[in-house]
Amino acid sequence: LLSFVSGFVVGKTLEASDVEPALHKLKEGLMVKNVARDIADKLCESVQKSLIGKKMESFTTVNSFVKAALDEALTKVLTPKQSVDILAEIKSVRQKGRPYAIVFCGVNGVGKSTTLSKVAYWLVQNNLKVLIAACDTFRSGAVEQLHVHAENLGLQVYDKGYGKDAAAIAKDAVRYGGEGGYDVVLIDTAGRMQGNEPLMRSLVKLVSLNNPDKVLFVGEALVGNDAVDQLTEFNKKLVDFSTLSTPRVIDGIVLTKFDTIDDKVGAAVSMVYTTGQPIVFVGTGQTYNDLRRCNVESLVDSLLK
Amino acid sequence: GALQKMATSNLIDESVLDELLQDISRALLQADVNVKQVTDLRRNVKAAVDFEDLASGVNRRKVIQNAVLSELLKIVDPGVKPFAPRKGKANVIMFVGLQGSGKTTTCSKFAHYYQRKGWKTALVCADTFRAGAFDQLKQNATKARIPYYGSYTETDPVKLAMEGVDYFKSEGFEIIIVDTSGRHKQEESLFEEMKQVEDAVSPDDVVFIMDSSIGQAAFEQASAFKSRVRVGSIIVTKLDGHAKGGGALAAVAATKSPIIFMGTGEHLQEFEVFESKSFVRRLLGMGDIKGLMDL
Ligand SMILES: Nc1nc2c(ncn2[C@@H]2O[C@H](COP(=O)(O)OP(=O)(O)OP(=O)(O)O)[C@@H](O)[C@H]2O)c(=O)[nH]1
Ligand SMILES: Nc1nc2c(ncn2[C@@H]2O[C@H](COP(=O)(O)OP(=O)(O)OP(=O)(O)O)[C@@H](O)[C@H]2O)c(=O)[nH]1
Ligand SMILES: [Mg+2]
């Protein structure tokens, strides 16, 4: 009975030593769920700070008190600061008489082109006229890959084959889209490592030259600690290499391959924490239908389960 | 890094060891090593270091260093020899892995590597799912001047794999590489298809291709592949990025297979024979291990 009672510290003012053991366990739990180490550290640190000096008011164990605080912190991180309504944005841009342009970027093989096709499908379902711009002019089969999707969806691809300047093709495609009465131009880009300077420069050139309506970063839910570095570096280079007076940064995140990770959903936290930008879409499979919105509540549940 | 700290501290007692192990654990967690493997390593190193028995100073330090490094090397090396293709015979090698891990790119690199060493190599595209998969393989193979087999119209990967392998066998090819679609353990029909391709071509080796940026899902996925097909080797890709590649330790443990090569770029030549010491060094984010070993 005594040991049962001692788990409760009603009215106690919490000190670091009270919450540390519980937080340590929770932090390891987050890392098992694939939250990057740095992010797990920072989250738990801020939770610890917020708890020290607090009075435990109701009948509750330190563990559940700490867990509730972490739940709250995670929810706060993952909840978008403002809602993103792409369809509404497209509508308002169309009133200005030009097409809405979205750039998909990210490291190699994460699902940029597949996501682009899923987004195209979704837009078509919303009765929008969509043009696909094939601006991965490097990777073998990249252009043909988009043609296959476009054919399946009854869409057109604007392409200039391989080896050409991606930024210029994007510019031409947007102009072509404007002339052709398209509502949206979806711009596919080649995958690139965040530390590859020439390739990062060429992406930033594309973004600077076209100043698109949305720059979406595509990242896979499988990624571990590199998530933080990827987003930090993409954002940093978008600013450093920009030729715009107000440089662009990543406007939103697409989290792909969500169907391959069971409950190890931590990459979502790493990505959103690093950028402060929302997860606009979640990829949950390899068909056009497999595009979802992010459900913050169930994400947090998976993380703390 | 962590080992640096130890090198400058004179008195190596248990608290220094604990601190050192904590630093190493943090480095490994940041490098995407499986959380459980990190816990195990910590325990094993502690067990390997007996303070009572140790003489003072330099000796102790050496013992600790070696314990850490040998634990890591033990994880990287599963103690089995990788499959070695035999000259004058058809060696069929099947590539499997998660979506986008680098299979198709690595196929050509692998073929190119052996071709330059004088082997007669060929590529078979058994990915009928991914849009543009055959074009991708075809363009890569053409650049590398490697014969390839595939189809734009056939939708059955098992049939294509069999036909391609049979064709190149009959033509006297020595290394026949079968590229397959990306797949994941959560989709049973995809795993079943992989099994059928394996049954159809009876590969001499199945290579698991793993992206170096993978996080904590590595172990479960790798063991699922191993449980369905006879994975015998691993290739870690995209090591030209910033990811440390700690998921490879999980893949080795899950498949009991050695890492044979690593991908270090998108180009054909960016492909290296795997070297465990430098890989472990990269994991810990530190300088030359050899130097430290000699301290
Ligand atoms: N299971 C699953 N697979 C996905 C998802 N999204 C994309 N993929 C697969 O991931 C692989 C790579 O997708 P791509 O769209 O070609 O990736 P990418 O980022 O355009 O690749 P690069 O252009 O070569 O950098 C393909 O096999 C896709 O089918 C997803 O949400 N779930
Ligand atoms: N930087 C870098 N990129 C690589 C490496 N290996 C492959 N890639 C890139 O990763 C992306 C995916 O490679 P693929 O070969 O298409 O991958 P895959 O496993 O065949 O993909 P699926 O067939 O869709 O499952 C492409 O953009 C490749 O160029 C590497 O070692 N370094
Ligand atoms: Mg692509």
Ligand SMILES: [Mg+2]
């Ligand atoms: Mg492929």
